[in-house]
Amino acid sequence: MALDKSELEKIAHLARLHITKAESEEVMLRITDILALIDEMQSINTNDVAPLAHPLDLLQRLRTDEITERDYRDELQSLAPEAQEGLYLVPKVIE
């Protein structure tokens, strides 16, 4: 499965990533490689393989319940397309 240019542009837009024309060729090749890898993985018969929660044979470390972050709202909201009264604004969504 290969990716065409318009699909790449659409995904980049949805992910809010800016990819220059110069980069787009390489990014497209790399994503195509990943998709090929997925195709390969999906062709493997895993009927007798026990499900694995994680490929690394390690255990999760826990975090002490402490506040380590301060309030970065102003810095973070300066990155957002639109913010008002402290809220991030997005196209209207309602069920």
Next chain:
Amino acid sequence: MEWETVIGLEVHVQLSTKSKLFSGTASQFGAEPNTQANIYDLALPGVLPVLNEEALKHAVKFGLAINASISKTSVFDRKNYFYPDLPKGYQISQLDFPTVGKGSLMINLEDGSEKVIGVTRAHMEEDAGKSLHEDFHGMSGIDLNRAGTPLLEIVSEPDLRNAKEAVAYLKKLHSIILYLDISDAIMAQGSMRCDANVSIRPKGEIELGTRTEIKNINSFRFVEKAINYEVQRQQEVIQDGSRVVQETRLYDAELNETRSMRSKEVANDYRYFPEPDLLPIVIDQAFIDSIRETLPELPDAKKARFVKEFGLNDYDASVITNNRDMAEYFESVTRDSGDAKLAANWITGDLQALLNKNNWEITESPIQAYRLAQLIARIKDNTISGKIAKRIFEGMIEDSSSVDDIIEEAGLKQVTDSGEIEKLVDEVIDNNPDQVQQFREGKQQVLSYLVGQAMKLSRGKANPNQVNQFLRNKLK
């Protein structure tokens, strides 16, 4: 046709932690929008989750309290869906290997009977943010303060058979959670939320009917009303010859109705898969045991002890142990006054009425346990009568001085001086010759009238036992 209702509840509880489930951002209620939403919570590229140990301990503690199996290995999964209040595009939850497995709890029904309700599982997950849809010129406003707050989702078995049982279950859960101190569980603030799965089936039928899930039920009262409405609606649907559709319905408290929200069959494919950014969570027996040691005496055990140790009746014991602070207050009053029965009567009577009237928690009571104990002690040593005590109690609400000072100041000390009581009794006998005559002719019940007159004359201060004694002696 006679119908049977089948209800299962999914209860979300926000765990009390200083920081979020997977990040070191503060997670306090009521902060300015987005002041508790940092790079992890906003899902900026490259951030990774690290599990909060305290949240895990809270989950295990809850599991132990309901005698559930605790998973030594639990796994987090991604539940994928798109909504702007969920910036990652997925919620980290637990699907196949939740931290808490099967357990149960006992509910107390109105007729005094008990019923065991199964808990299927309780899993940890992160809360989403909040969306505001008004006032932004066609845009929605997003507040991500709540995003990432640790939640425990407690799923019951479909063991509940009517709305009252559902409320009793929710109340018991609420009580246990407060005893464990793992959440403030305030439904009005959303730190405890309830969804109800409701279906009906002909009585005697074993197979479950098609269920609907009711969301947005944010008080104990609404749980009952929403379920009753939904049961009625489903009966009407079936009696009209239609079928109940499996769907999510929203409860509208103002109109007291449920409305279709979205159809589950078409909308939900969460594409769960194990969260690759988190390793399996493995805990050992020592970890579990160390948490077991922190378990307080739970409501059922406390209730049984209060019945046995203090001779309380079932009802009083239930009311008092329902709330941990109330139970502690009771034990303190009992210890200081030496009278459990009077302590229970005052707490479930006058004190409860006072708290209800002012919407106070027991911890906010202007009459602290040691002061109520003083009041009871003065009833017991005959300084004041029970009737006067009610007036002193009223005075104690405003006046924080000692009970003895309040009694002294109000001049309400009980009269136990026999000379004074004799004078009172003589006056009553002189003023009521007819009743005295009737009593002497054998009409015993007139005596209480005469005692009443003497009490009235003393403005309630005379010791009624002594008055009774004097009257009997004089009228012999």
